[in-house]
Amino acid sequence: MKTSFWLAGVAALALAQPAFAADTIKIGFVSTFSGPTAVIGNDMRNSFELALDHLGRKIDGKPVEVIYEDDQQKPDVGKQKTEKLVQSDKVDFIVGYIWSNVLLASLKTAVDSKTFLISANAGPSQLAGELCSPYVFSTSWQNDQTPQAMGTYMNQKGVKSVFLIGPNYAAGKDMLAGVKSTFKGEVVGEEYTVWPSQLDFSAELSKARNSKAEAIFVFYPGAAGVQFLNQYAQAGIKQQIPLYTAFTIDELSLPLQKENALGVPGAQQWVNDLPNEQNKKFVADYRKKYANLRPTFYGAQSYDAANLINSAVVAVKGDLTKKDAMRDEMQKVNFKSVRGSYKYGNNHIPIQNFYLQDVVKDADGQLALKTVATIVENDQDRFHDKCPMK
Amino acid sequence: MFLLIEQLLNGLQFGLLLFLLAAGLTLVFGIMDFVNLAHGSLYMMGAYFAATFVGWTGSFVFGAILALAATLLLGIALEFVALRHLYGRDHLDQVLATFGLILFFNDMVRLIWGPAGLALPLPTWLTTPVQLLPGVYYPAYRLSIIIVALLVAALLYLVVMRTRIGMLIRAGASNREMIGALGINIKLLFTLVFGLGAALAGLAGLMQAPILTVQIGMGENILILAFVIIVIGGIGSIRGAFLAAIFVGLIDTLGRAFLPDLLRKVLSGAAASTAAPALSSMLIYLLMAIVLVLRPEGLFPAAKR
Numbered sequence: 001m002k003t004s005f006w007l008a009g010v011a012a013l014a015l016a017q018p019a020f021a022a023d024t025i026k027i028g029f030v031s032t033f034s035g036p037t038a039v040i041g042n043d044m045r046n047s048f049e050l051a052l053d054h055l056g057r058k059i060d061g062k063p064v065e066v067i068y069e070d071d072q073q074k075p076d077v078g079k080q081k082t083e084k085l086v087q088s089d090k091v092d093f094i095v096g097y098i099w100s101n102v103l104l105a106s107l108k109t110a111v112d113s114k115t116f117l118i119s120a121n122a123g124p125s126q127l128a129g130e131l132c133s134p135y136v137f138s139t140s141w142q143n144d145q146t147p148q149a150m151g152t153y154m155n156q157k158g159v160k161s162v163f164l165i166g167p168n169y170a171a172g173k174d175m176l177a178g179v180k181s182t183f184k185g186e187v188v189g190e191e192y193t194v195w196p197s198q199l200d201f202s203a204e205l206s207k208a209r210n211s212k213a214e215a216i217f218v219f220y221p222g223a224a225g226v227q228f229l230n231q232y233a234q235a236g237i238k239q240q241i242p243l244y245t246a247f248t249i250d251e252l253s254l255p256l257q258k259e260n261a262l263g264v265p266g267a268q269q270w271v272n273d274l275p276n277e278q279n280k281k282f283v284a285d286y287r288k289k290y291a292n293l294r295p296t297f298y299g300a301q302s303y304d305a306a307n308l309i310n311s312a313v314v315a316v317k318g319d320l321t322k323k324d325a326m327r328d329e330m331q332k333v334n335f336k337s338v339r340g341s342y343k344y345g346n347n348h349i350p351i352q353n354f355y356l357q358d359v360v361k362d363a364d365g366q367l368a369l370k371t372v373a374t375i376v377e378n379d380q381d382r383f384h385d386k387c388p389m390k
Numbered sequence: 391m392f393l394l395i396e397q398l399l400n401g402l403q404f405g406l407l408l409f410l411l412a413a414g415l416t417l418v419f420g421i422m423d424f425v426n427l428a429h430g431s432l433y434m435m436g437a438y439f440a441a442t443f444v445g446w447t448g449s450f451v452f453g454a455i456l457a458l459a460a461t462l463l464l465g466i467a468l469e470f471v472a473l474r475h476l477y478g479r480d481h482l483d484q485v486l487a488t489f490g491l492i493l494f495f496n497d498m499v500r501l502i503w504g505p506a507g508l509a510l511p512l513p514t515w516l517t518t519p520v521q522l523l524p525g526v527y528y529p530a531y532r533l534s535i536i537i538v539a540l541l542v543a544a545l546l547y548l549v550v551m552r553t554r555i556g557m558l559i560r561a562g563a564s565n566r567e568m569i570g571a572l573g574i575n576i577k578l579l580f581t582l583v584f585g586l587g588a589a590l591a592g593l594a595g596l597m598q599a600p601i602l603t604v605q606i607g608m609g610e611n612i613l614i615l616a617f618v619i620i621v622i623g624g625i626g627s628i629r630g631a632f633l634a635a636i637f638v639g640l641i642d643t644l645g646r647a648f649l650p651d652l653l654r655k656v657l658s659g660a661a662a663s664t665a666a667p668a669l670s671s672m673l674i675y676l677l678m679a680i681v682l683v684l685r686p687e688g689l690f691p692a693a694k695r
Binding site for chain 2: 035036038039042168173190191192193194197198199200202203204206207209210223226227230231233234235236252255256257258
C-alpha cells in the first residue's frame with residue numbers, strides 16, 4: 001500500500017516535469033572537463049556562469065538551467081553528449097565546443113534537430129563554408145582568420161621565410177592553411193604532429209632549425225603550447241629563429257610557460273585589456289569571483305555566447321518556437337560583446353578585428369598578455385562565398 | 391648530415407627515457423608475474439614530487455634526488471599496502487585493481503596539486519644548447535638525459551649481473567617457485583624489486599617533466615609504449631628492454647623526421663603531410679606485430695626452464 005502510494009507520487013512528479021521545463025531556458029554546454037585540457041573547459045564554464053550572474057541568473061525573466069557535458073576532447077564522445085542533450089534533455093540551445101573535430105562530429109545532430117548551436121571556440125573551415133547552417137552561430141572566429149592575421153603581421157615585419165608546425169587535425173590544417181594564404185614569403189617546411197598524443201617535438205624542432213627559415217609559426221592550444229615553448233627554448237632555437245603563434249599562449253598556459261613566452265607574439269580577436277566597458281567589467285568580476293584565475297579568450301567567447309542567447313530570447317519575449325525571429329535577432333549582434341562591436345557574415349561567423357598581443361610583466365610583476373596593435377580591421381573569413389546562405 | 395645526427399640523438403634520448411620506464415615494468419612483470427598498469431602513475435608521481443621538491447629546495451638536482459627517494463618509498467608502500475595481496479590472483483584481477491589505482495592517483499593529484507598542472511623549470515646551466523660538432527647543437531638537458539639514462543642502465547646491468555641480489559632477481563625471473571623453495575625471502579625480494587621499478591619510473595617522470603608539463607594522466611600514453619617495449623624485448627629481460635626501447639625510440643623519431651619527405655615523393659604535398667604523422671605513429675606497432683609473429687617470446691626472452 002505504502003509502496004504504491006510512493007510510486008504514484010514519483011509518477012506524478014515525472015509527469016509534472018515537462019510542464020515545469022517549458023518555463024525554464026535549457027542550455028546544453030559541451031566542452032572538455034577532464035584530462036589535461038580540462039582547464040580550458042573550466043574557464044569556459046566559469047565565464048558562462050559569470051555571464052548568467054550578470055544577467056541575474058534569468059533570461060527574459062525565466063530561470064536558466066545549464067547542463068554541462070564533458071566531451072573528453074574526443075569527437076565520438078562529443079557527438080554522444082550532443083545527442084543526449086538534444087534528444088533526452090531537449091535543450092533550447094547548445095553552446096561550447098573547444099575542438100574543431102569534436103564540433104564537426106556533433107554538428108549534424110544539432111542542425112537536424114533545429115536546435116541553435118553557438119560555437120564558443122571551434123571554427124572549422126567547413127562550418128564557415130559548405131556546412132554553414134541557419135541554426136549555427138559562432139562567437140569566436142573561423143580557424144583561418146587568426147593565423148591569417150599572423151601571416152599579415154609577419155609580412156609587416158619583413159619575414160622572408162617561415163617553417164610551419166601544427167597538430168594533425170581539422171583545426172591544425174586550417175591554421176597552417178590560414179598563414180599560407182596571407183604570408184607573402186616562402187614556406188620552407190610544414191610539419192604535422194600526432195594530435196593530441198604527441199608531446200615531444202624534438203624531431204620537428206631539429207628540422208625547423210636546419211631549414212634555416214627566418215621564422216617559425218606554430219599552433220598548439222592548451223598544454224601542448226607549454227610543451228612546445230619549453231622545448232623551443234631548451235633547444236636554444238629561441239636565440240636563432242623567432243617564433244610566431246596562434247592560440248599557443250593564453251592566460252592558462254602563461255603561468256606554466258613563464259619566461260619562455262616573453263617576446264613571442266600572438267594574434268587574437270580578444271585580449272584581456274581591450275578598453276571597452278563590458279570587457280573591463282567581465283575581466284574585473286571574473287578575477288573577483290574566481291580567485292587566482294584570469295579569463296582567457298575561450299572564456300570571453302563563452303561570455304558572449306550567453307549574451308547572444310539572452311538577446312535572442314528577449315527579442316521573442318521568451319517564445320522559443322519563433323526560431324526565425326530569434327535568428328534575425330542574433331544576426332544583428334544586439335548585445336555588447338567583450339571584444340567590442342562585431343558583425344555577422346552570411347555564414348554567422350563574426351566579421352571582426354584581430355589584434356597583436358605580446359607577453360609583458362604587469363603592475364603586480366606577473367606575466368600578462370597585452371594588446372600591442374590592431375593587425376586587421378573588420379576581417380571576414382575566406383570561406384563565406386562557399387556558404388549557400390545569403 | 392647534421393640533421394641526421396641530431397635526429398639520431400633525439401631518437402636515442404626518447405628511447406633511453408622509455409627504457410627507464412620499461413625496465414621497472416619488465417622486472418615486475420617478469421619476476422613477479424604481476425601486470426602493473428599503475429606504473430604510469432608512479433611516473434606521474436615522480437614528476438609531481440620533483441616539481442614540488444625543486445620548488446621547496448630551489449635546487450634542481452637536490453629536488454630530483456628527494457623526488458627519487460619519495461617515489462621509491464611510495465612504490466614500497468604501495469606494494470606493501472595493496473599489491474602484495476594480488477600476487478596469487480588472475481592477471482585480469484591485477485589489471486582491474488591497478489586500473490583502479492590509476493584513477494585513485496589521478497584524483498589524488500587533482501586534490502593535492504589542482505587540475506592545472508605544474509611547471510618544472512630548469513636551471514640555466516641546463517637550458518643552453520651544447521655544440522657537439524661544428525654546426526651540430528643539441529639541448530644540454532636532452533644530452534644530460536642520455537648520460538643519466540646510460541649510467542642507470544650500466545648500473546642496472548652491474549646490479550643484475552654481478553651482485554647476489556641480481557642473481558636472485560634473475561633466478562626469480564626464471565623460476566619463481568624454485569627460489570622460494572630454496573629458502574629465499576621472496577616477499578622481501580618482491581618488495582625490493584617493486585620499489586626499484588617505482589624509482590626507475592619516477593626517474594623517467596622527473597626527467598621528462600621539464601620537457602613536457604607535469605600534468606594529470608601524463609603516464610598513460612607513455613605506458614602503452616612501455617608495454618610495447620617489454621613485449622618486443624621479451625618479458626623479464628632488462629637487456630631486451632634496453633635494446634627494444636632504443637629501437638622504438640629511433641623508429642618513432644626517425645619515422646616522424648623523414649617519413650613526410652619520403653611520402654612527398656610519391657603523394658601530393660597535402661596528402662603526404664596528413665598521412666605521415668598517422669603512418670609514423672603506426673610504425674612501432676608494426677614492429678611489435680612483426681616481432682610477435684617471428685618470435686612470440688620477444689627478441690631476448692629471460693631464460694626459462
